[in-house]
Each structure stands twice: as structure tokens, then as C-alpha cells.
Amino acid sequence: MLTLPPFQFHSPKSVAEALTLLEAHGAKAKLHAGGTDLVPNMKHRLFTPEHVIGLRDVAELHRIGERDGALAIGSMVTLADLARDERVRAIFPSLSSAAAQVAGPQLREMGTLGGNLALDTRCVYYNQTYFWRKALGYCLKKDGTVCHVVKGGQKCVAAASNDTAPVLLSLGATVRLQSPRGSRELPLDQFYVADGIRNTVLEPDELITEVRVLLPQGRLVTGYQKLRLRASIDYPALTVAVAAWLEKDGTAQWIRMVISALGARPHAVKRIEHLFGKPLDAAAIDELGQAAYKQCHPLTNINVDPGWRRLMIPVFVRRAWQQALAPGPQ
Ligand SMILES: Cc1cc2nc3c(=O)[nH]c(=O)nc-3n(C[C@H](O)[C@H](O)[C@H](O)COP(=O)(O)OP(=O)(O)OC[C@H]3O[C@@H](n4cnc5c(N)ncnc54)[C@H](O)[C@@H]3O)c2cc1C
Numbered sequence: 401m402l403t404l405p406p407f408q409f410h411s412p413k414s415v416a417e418a419l420t421l422l423e424a425h426g427a428k429a430k431l432h433a434g435g436t437d438l439v440p441n442m443k444h445r446l447f448t449p450e451h452v453i454g455l456r457d458v459a460e461l462h463r464i465g466e467r468d469g470a471l472a473i474g475s476m477v478t479l480a481d482l483a484r485d486e487r488v489r490a491i492f493p494s495l496s497s498a499a500a501q502v503a504g505p506q507l508r509e510m511g512t513l514g515g516n517l518a519l520d521t522r523c524v525y526y527n528q529t530y531f532w533r534k535a536l537g538y539c540l541k542k543d544g545t546v547c548h549v550v551k552g553g554q555k556c557v558a559a560a561s562n563d564t565a566p567v568l569l570s571l572g573a574t575v576r577l578q579s580p581r582g583s584r585e586l587p588l589d590q591f592y593v594a595d596g597i598r599n600t601v602l603e604p605d606e607l608i609t610e611v612r613v614l615l616p617q618g619r620l621v622t623g624y625q626k627l628r629l630r631a632s633i634d635y636p637a638l639t640v641a642v643a644a645w646l647e648k649d650g651t652a653q654w655i656r657m658v659i660s661a662l663g664a665r666p667h668a669v670k671r672i673e674h675l676f677g678k679p680l681d682a683a684a685i686d687e688l689g690q691a692a693y694k695q696c697h698p699l700t701n702i703n704v705d706p707g708w709r710r711l712m713i714p715v716f717v718r719r720a721w722q723q724a725l726a727p728g729p730q
Pocket residue numbers: 430431432433434435436437438439440455475476479501502503504507510511512513514515516517518519520561562563564602606607608609633634635636
């Protein structure tokens with residue numbers, strides 16, 4: 401049986417109290433939201449914090465509602481509540497769909513949006529017991545000096561495996577971060593960095609308090625597709641999130657497409673602006689699939705064949721756009 405390392409548990413009742421604890425314990429502390437990622441990682445000795453700060457009793461982080469033309473979602477909103485929320489289902493169906501596809505039902509009742517966005521990157525050589533990692537000689541991301549995925553590589557390429565991140569990126573969301581030093585709001589695009597060791601700009605004393613997504617003024621269409629081995633409970637091997645703003649005549653004013661679960665950060669597909677102002681038809685969707693295929697190169701960071709994952713990119717791009725453009729509720 402895997403046991404937890406010793407730690408002191410704190411249960412603040414407000415953001416202010418949580419920040420005081422972060423100020424006191426900083427780098428020696430870890431935040432615990434639903435614990436569905438943190439606890440297994442602690443059992444694997446990937447994290448051995450002296451202090452664990454539980455956020456469950458911080459009521460102000462559990463709110464979800466419309467404010468200043470945006471949907472504001474507290475970081476402690478559970479994935480199950482996010483998936484069930486009528487406004488999210490109606491306005492941002494891809495977000496509801498992504499939340500509903502994280503792990504399995506019990507984990508979604510515990511797991512939160514904040515924990516999902518701050519999810520540690522994953523790799524077949526890292527998400528293992530201490531004994532397993534020690535036998536291998538560890539790796540760059542934790543306790544070692546070499547990468548087993550990219551031989552001679554100086555950078556960790558463990559995969560960003562969070563389902564809500566690519567969708568929120570495709571929706572142009574922002575995150576609010578609070579620390580004892582103050583507060584900042586960042587476009588989610590600036591929150592992630594291409595470093596599998598730590599793929600966010602979150603400082604050790606910072607807390608995600610809220611995610612904001614602007615409410616659309618026109619016709620927003622969205623789609624989300626996830627490739628995984630077990631549909632009932634599994635991390636993604638590939639994810640595709642798409643969003644577009646359609647004019648009355650069916651032309652796309654803008655298009656966003658994010659591919660994830662391949663490398664250390666989600667990838668926003670580039671050089672697609674020439675399709676803006678044109679109909680989002682089968683030829684355009686095919687072109688989007690090819691653009692994504694050319695820009696994405698899966699690695700052996702998970703136990704799924706990288707060649708197959710790459711071939712699935714245009715297939716999942718097509719499915720995501722078909723889902724986005726289908727009439728009726730998704
Ligand atoms: C069997 C299994 C399958 C899974 N499948 C998937 C999957 O398919 N897709 C997927 O996305 N995830 C999956 N997960 C991972 C996990 O369940 C989810 O990502 C979940 O959303 C994590 O949220 P949490 O609240 O439990 O985070 P926690 O475990 O509490 O925290 C995760 C990390 O985020 C940090 N953190 C938490 N809240 C905040 C905050 N407010 N501010 C700053 N940092 C914070 C923690 O310190 C920790 O480092 C799976 C887990 C298991 C065990």
C-alpha cells in the first residue's frame with residue numbers, strides 16, 4: 401500500500417486566511433483543492449510538502465455567476481458542477497463537455513477547475529512509485545538529470561493533460577491569481593509555459609481564485625474532442641478544442657483551435673487567419689486539420705503510440721468542428 405508522507409494540514413475559511421498561510425509556508429506548502437491529483441502524487445513522493453492547505457472551506461471560491469459581461473467561475477467549483485451548470489451548457493458547451501470527460505464520476509465530484517488548470521504534467525517515466533523511479537535512476541523532472549523521452553534533451557516534455565485548459569484557451573479565458581504580494585489577472589495563454597517541470601507561471605505563494613470567460617455577443621460555436629484509451633476514466637492522449645464566431649451568413653469572423661495532451665503546454669494552432677471571413681465548410685475544416693497535423697509532433701511521453709496520436713489529429717479536428725457546427729444542443 402502506498403502511504404502519504406507526513407505533513408501538517410491547514411483548513412483556511414477565507415482567501416485572506418489562505419494567503420496568510422501561503423505567506424508563512426510558501427515553497428514548503430501545497431494547495432489541496434479536490435486532492436485527486438495531489439494525493440496520488442504525494443503517495444508517489446513526487447511532492448513532499450511540509451504543509452498542505454485545504455481550500456474546501458473557502459466559500460468565496462465555490463461561486464459561479466455572471467459579472468461584468470463575463471462568466472466568473474471560482475477555482476473551487478467542482479468539475480461535476482461545471483459540467484451540470486445550465487449556463488455553461490448553453491453558452492460554452494465545449495467547456496461543459498470537457499469537464500464531463502475528466503477522469504470518472506467520483507473524481508469529478510471532488511476535482512475542481514483550479515486543480516485541473518494547475519494539474520501537474522504527466523509522463524510515463526514520472527507518474528510512477530518512488531521505487532520504480534529510483535530503479536530507473538529518476539529523471540530531469542524529479543530527482544534526476546536525464547530525460548528518458550528525448551535522449552540528451554535538456555527540457556522536460558511531460559504532457560499537459562488537463563481537459564479544461566485547451567477549451568478555456570480556445571474561449572480566450574483569463575485567470576485571476578492572488579498572493580500575499582497582490583493580485584493579477586492573466587490571459588490563460590500567458591499562464592502556461594513550455595516547460596514540463598512546471599508548466600505554469602504560478603508562484604509557490606499564488607492561488608488561482610477565479611476564471612473569467614467573456615459572454616459572447618454574437619454566434620459562438622464550440623467543440624471538444626478527446627482521444628483516450630478507456631472512455632470511462634482516462635487521461636487524454638490527444639485533445640482538440642475549437643471555437644469560432646460565426647456571422648449570419650455562416651462565415652467565420654475568427655477561429656481558434658487548441659491541440660493538447662501532447663507536449664508541456666497546450667498548442668494554439670497558428671497561421672489560420674487566412675480562413676477568417678470565409679465559410680467554415682468542409683474544405684476549410686480539412687485545411688484546419690492539416691495545419692494542426694503539421695504543427696504537432698507527439699512524443700513517447702505516454703503509453704500510446706505517437707504516430708497513431710499524430711494521425712488522429714486531423715480526424716479529431718474534423719469531429720470537433722462537426723460537433724461545433726451541428727444544429728441543436730451538443
Ligand atoms: C484515475 C484518474 C484519472 C484522471 N483523469 C483525468 C483526465 O482525464 N483529465 C484530467 O484533466 N485530469 C484527470 N485526472 C486528474 C484530476 O482528477 C483532475 O485534473 C482534477 O481536476 C484535479 O483537480 P483537484 O481539485 O483534485 O486538484 P488537486 O489534486 O487538489 O490539485 C492539483 C494541483 O493543483 C494545485 N492547485 C489546486 N487548486 C489550486 C488553486 N486554486 N490555485 C493554485 N493551485 C492549485 C495543487 O496544489 C496541485 O498541485 C485524473 C485523476 C485520476 C486519479
